[in-house]
Amino acid sequence: MPTYTLRINGTAHDVQADADDTLLSVLRDDLDLVGARYGCGEGQCGSCTVLVDNRAMRSCVAKVSAVAKAQIVTIEGLATNGVLHPVQQAFLEVEAFQCGYCTSGMVMATVALLRTTPSPTDADIARVLDRNVCRCGTHTRIVRAVHLAAERLRAVTPSAGADGRLGEPALPQVAQEAQR
Amino acid sequence: MTARHDETFEVERYELSSPPTWRFALERRTFLAIFATVGSGLLVAATQARGQESGRTGSQGSAPTDVKAWVHVSEDGRITGYTGKTEIGQNIRTSLAQAIADELHVPLDRVSLVMADTDLVPFDQGTFGSLSTPRMAPVLARAAATAREMLLDRAAAQLGAPRASLTCDAGQITGGGRNVGFGDLVKGRQLTGVVPADAPLMPRSAWKVRGTPAPKVDGRRFVTGEHRYTPDLTRPGMLHGRMLRPPGYTGTLTTVDDSGARGMDGVTVVRDGTFAGVVASSARLARRAASAIKAEWTVPDGLPTATTLYDHLKATASTAAGGRGSTPTQTGDPAKARTAAARTFAATYRIPYIAHVPLEPRAAVAEWEGDRLTVWTGTQRPFGVRSELATAFRIPEDRVRVIVPDTGSAYGGKHTGEQAVEAARLAKAVNRPVKVVYSRPEEFSFGYLRPAGVIEIAAAVDAEGRLTAWEFDNWNSGGAGLATPYDVPNVRTQFHAAESPLRQGSYRGLASTANHHAREMHMDAIARALGVDAVEYRLRHLTNDRMRAVLQAAARGAGWPKPSVDGRGLGIACGTDKGSYIATAAEVSRTDNVLKVERLVVAYECGAIVNPDGLRHQVEGAIIQGLGGALFEAITFANGAITNGNMAKYRVPRFKDVPSIELLLLDRPDLPSVGAGETPIVCVAPAIGSAARTFGAVADALPVRFA
Ligand code: FES
Ligand code: FES
Numbered sequence A: 001m002p003t004y005t006l007r008i009n010g011t012a013h014d015v016q017a018d019a020d021d022t023l024l025s026v027l028r029d030d031l032d033l034v035g036a037r038y039g040c041g042e043g044q045c046g047s048c049t050v051l052v053d054n055r056a057m058r059s060c061v062a063k064v065s066a067v068a069k070a071q072i073v074t075i076e077g078l079a080t081n082g083v084l085h086p087v088q089q090a091f092l093e094v095e096a097f098q099c100g101y102c103t104s105g106m107v108m109a110t111v112a113l114l115r116t117t118p119s120p121t122d123a124d125i126a127r128v129l130d131r132n133v134c135r136c137g138t139h140t141r142i143v144r145a146v147h148l149a150a151e152r153l154r155a156v157t158p159s160a161g162a163d164g165r166l167g168e169p170a171l172p173q174v175a176q177e178a179q180r
Numbered sequence B: 001m002t003a004r005h006d007e008t009f010e011v012e013r014y015e016l017s018s019p020p021t022w023r024f025a026l027e028r029r030t031f032l033a034i035f036a037t038v039g040s041g042l043l044v045a046a047t048q049a050r051g052q053e054s055g056r057t058g059s060q061g062s063a064p065t066d067v068k069a070w071v072h073v074s075e076d077g078r079i080t081g082y083t084g085k086t087e088i089g090q091n092i093r094t095s096l097a098q099a100i101a102d103e104l105h106v107p108l109d110r111v112s113l114v115m116a117d118t119d120l121v122p123f124d125q126g127t128f129g130s131l132s133t134p135r136m137a138p139v140l141a142r143a144a145a146t147a148r149e150m151l152l153d154r155a156a157a158q159l160g161a162p163r164a165s166l167t168c169d170a171g172q173i174t175g176g177g178r179n180v181g182f183g184d185l186v187k188g189r190q191l192t193g194v195v196p197a198d199a200p201l202m203p204r205s206a207w208k209v210r211g212t213p214a215p216k217v218d219g220r221r222f223v224t225g226e227h228r229y230t231p232d233l234t235r236p237g238m239l240h241g242r243m244l245r246p247p248g249y250t251g252t253l254t255t256v257d258d259s260g261a262r263g264m265d266g267v268t269v270v271r272d273g274t275f276a277g278v279v280a281s282s283a284r285l286a287r288r289a290a291s292a293i294k295a296e297w298t299v300p301d302g303l304p305t306a307t308t309l310y311d312h313l314k315a316t317a318s319t320a321a322g323g324r325g326s327t328p329t330q331t332g333d334p335a336k337a338r339t340a341a342a343r344t345f346a347a348t349y350r351i352p353y354i355a356h357v358p359l360e361p362r363a364a365v366a367e368w369e370g371d372r373l374t375v376w377t378g379t380q381r382p383f384g385v386r387s388e389l390a391t392a393f394r395i396p397e398d399r400v401r402v403i404v405p406d407t408g409s410a411y412g413g414k415h416t417g418e419q420a421v422e423a424a425r426l427a428k429a430v431n432r433p434v435k436v437v438y439s440r441p442e443e444f445s446f447g448y449l450r451p452a453g454v455i456e457i458a459a460a461v462d463a464e465g466r467l468t469a470w471e472f473d474n475w476n477s478g479g480a481g482l483a484t485p486y487d488v489p490n491v492r493t494q495f496h497a498a499e500s501p502l503r504q505g506s507y508r509g510l511a512s513t514a515n516h517h518a519r520e521m522h523m524d525a526i527a528r529a530l531g532v533d534a535v536e537y538r539l540r541h542l543t544n545d546r547m548r549a550v551l552q553a554a555a556r557g558a559g560w561p562k563p564s565v566d567g568r569g570l571g572i573a574c575g576t577d578k579g580s581y582i583a584t585a586a587e588v589s590r591t592d593n594v595l596k597v598e599r600l601v602v603a604y605e606c607g608a609i610v611n612p613d614g615l616r617h618q619v620e621g622a623i624i625q626g627l628g629g630a631l632f633e634a635i636t637f638a639n640g641a642i643t644n645g646n647m648a649k650y651r652v653p654r655f656k657d658v659p660s661i662e663l664l665l666l667d668r669p670d671l672p673s674v675g676a677g678e679t680p681i682v683c684v685a686p687a688i689g690s691a692a693r694t695f696g697a698v699a700d701a702l703p704v705r706f707a
Helices: A023-030 A086-094 A103-116 A122-129 A139-156 B028-038 B092-104 B132-159 B182-186 B219-223 B283-292 B309-315 B334-339 B382-393 B418-430 B440-446 B510-530 B534-540 B545-558 B612-631 B684-695
Strands: A003-008 A011-016 A049-052 A055-058 A071-073 B041-047 B068-074 B079-083 B111-115 B167-169 B172-175 B178-181 B190-194 B239-243 B252-257 B267-272 B275-280 B294-298 B329-331 B343-351 B363-369 B372-377 B400-403 B434-437 B453-461 B467-475 B490-496 B569-577 B580-591 B594-605 B660-665
Touching: A003 A023, A011 A023, A023 A049, A023 B283, A049 A103, A055 A103, A086 A103, A086 A139, A086 B219, A103 A122, A103 A139, A103 B219, A122 A139, A139 B612, B028 B041, B028 B068, B041 B132, B041 B182, B068 B092, B068 B132, B068 B182, B079 B092, B079 B132, B092 B111, B092 B132, B132 B167, B132 B172, B132 B178, B132 B182, B132 B190, B172 B182, B178 B182, B239 B283, B239 B418, B267 B283, B267 B418, B275 B283, B275 B418, B309 B453, B334 B453, B334 B467, B334 B490, B343 B510, B363 B418, B372 B382, B372 B418, B382 B400, B382 B418, B418 B434, B453 B510, B467 B510, B510 B534, B510 B569, B510 B684, B534 B545, B534 B569, B545 B569, B545 B580, B545 B594, B545 B660, B569 B684, B580 B684, B594 B612, B594 B684, B612 B660, B612 B684
Parallel strands: A003 A071, B041 B190, B079 B111, B239 B434, B372 B400, B467 B490, B594 B660
Antiparallel strands: A003 A011, A049 A055, A049 A071, B041 B068, B068 B079, B167 B172, B172 B178, B239 B275, B252 B294, B267 B275, B329 B490, B343 B453, B363 B372, B363 B434, B453 B467, B569 B580, B580 B594
């Protein structure tokens, strides 16, 4: 079985997996990073969403071999030194969850959304988060949380750079040279 | 005093002049377990007072024992509530802690709850029927209030101050210029108390913590992903299990060639009668091993399909099977009234099976220690699952412990413990802890569904258009909410049990949703046929003030009878279930054949409003779930297999489906609060169906489609 070096939350992990094993199964079963939840395994519910090179990706349909060179951030890697990421903070304050099973995926999808769209409209939010299911029906609060997070992030960096980098805390990365 | 107690404890009672009205046996074993776990302190047991809050009248002389709770005050002054209820997203871990904190005058962060651990909590029937908070909160509050009074008794003695002069705040009791903490009052003791029948609760006006929007207990663990649902649990040495399943929802295993799996490193194949599964060192390997097994299944011929289902239900109806509502209820003579009527209106409504689709699928981790079994699993009935396990393995219930981690929702879909039995059987075979997590397709096919049903209504009106007869027959979808709230002199209602081809069970709102849909669509059709405004027509037949109030509020809020945007359709429906009242107005648009819900105006009254913010959250959740059943959801099946059993094919509401929702909460401080997690679902579909009729005839089946 081949070995892949995955760069997750700023740490390089060697994992043995088949090329078509999914990132979600590696996260959960090999690395015990269980914040990405299994909801459907078919790319439909979004509860397994993680960031792969800053883009939201459903880890249950991402093959390990396809993400081996990427910077991966999971919900566990968002908070820095115990300080919640503004998106997490907004979800917490608005209490944009009931059972919370969709929350990891919603938070990760929102982080990705706000990187490209710092001032999303309700329609922007609905379009992007439409890929994430909240079966408890918390939609209106989630929209409120996204707006609150966007507002906070804009306040940190009033003029987001042209590259879309916002004033959010730096997400963990593994430097290339740190790799074996 | 009649309460029995265990002599090994030093028993203290808060003495009131009136004796308790029931006999209460302390669960000695469990109390010992709690003292062993949390150390010494004070433990108070409470049960539901007769007829309390629920509006039910308990039968005289028999003690209601279905709602029990304990409160423990530890040596460090921390308070723990013990309840068999489960947290499935309805936020009771917080709201129940609030009730305890209030009565003991401590800040919320001093209180925690042990929930749904059968070794540590009192027996509980289950978390369903949206009754958890309305029935459990006062029981915990009573226990807390009794604990407070006992602490005051002890403090009076210890401080040498008159009891009436004592004040109690933030876990400290002050009097005679000195103070003493809760913890010091119980140090080194194992004190127990039983709640007197009429333990006084604080008046609502004195509430400080209850009724305020407190931040969710453990909320941070959800936004950081730290919380572990059952599928996320691990145990030392744990292996992963997977069941061998038929391709559809049914089938008998005929031949198995498991050599492919047996040859794999780290794989064990487990066979026991019709049971077959694999255990492996990783979930991936378990999946591979299961698919390496060549199995053949026979599926009986001629099984009903989604199309023949409704005929099948009627054909298999048997009054013998019984169930709620199966004895016909009749007033007057509806058959005669129909023959004398000016016009009659008959229709059949068909309700498909729908799936709960909780995002957390069924999962269990099972671990044996000799003949003792511990299972972690997401269920609404921890004690029910304990019984299932005890029966399956022929061991006494007290050797089985079921622990329910806060669960990724259920909506009535997690009453059973098949996943627990499967994990336990696999774990027994390998003598290691085993985890089983259902795949989404397994969850569709091997969980259970909201019952399908056929509803026939025959109504009649006189020359003035007044309803004179109402006959209502429901096949299979259930007996709740059969009665019509409208004034009709001649009424017959009946539920007919039938043979369900698919496994069926509870669901949020259950039968009431189906029965409301049929009844309100029928009222709407009659009003239309008579050319009478649908709100006006209902009001003519409604004397119940609470129902009238919600209907009028929703109509006013929606701008009835005109939609807010020209070209849209506006529809309305009203109803009542579990003691609360709901009216829903829906505004829809049509593009080609596609319906879109643009706006919902919902008026809801569930007695006194305790926490408006929390209530909105619950009500909105129920409404949005109702959108699915109204617009898309229906299980399709043929040849023994569900044909849309995954999330790509079975669509549930998503962000783009959610309309603007205006919620009008009617407060009735003079009435007790009742559970709000279910009822708001019941009028979503008929309001949408009624609105759709603006554009043309709609089919008689759910989801709402143009005919
Ligand atoms: S689990 Fe990945 S999208 Fe549902
Ligand atoms: S909060 Fe339960 S699925 Fe979103």
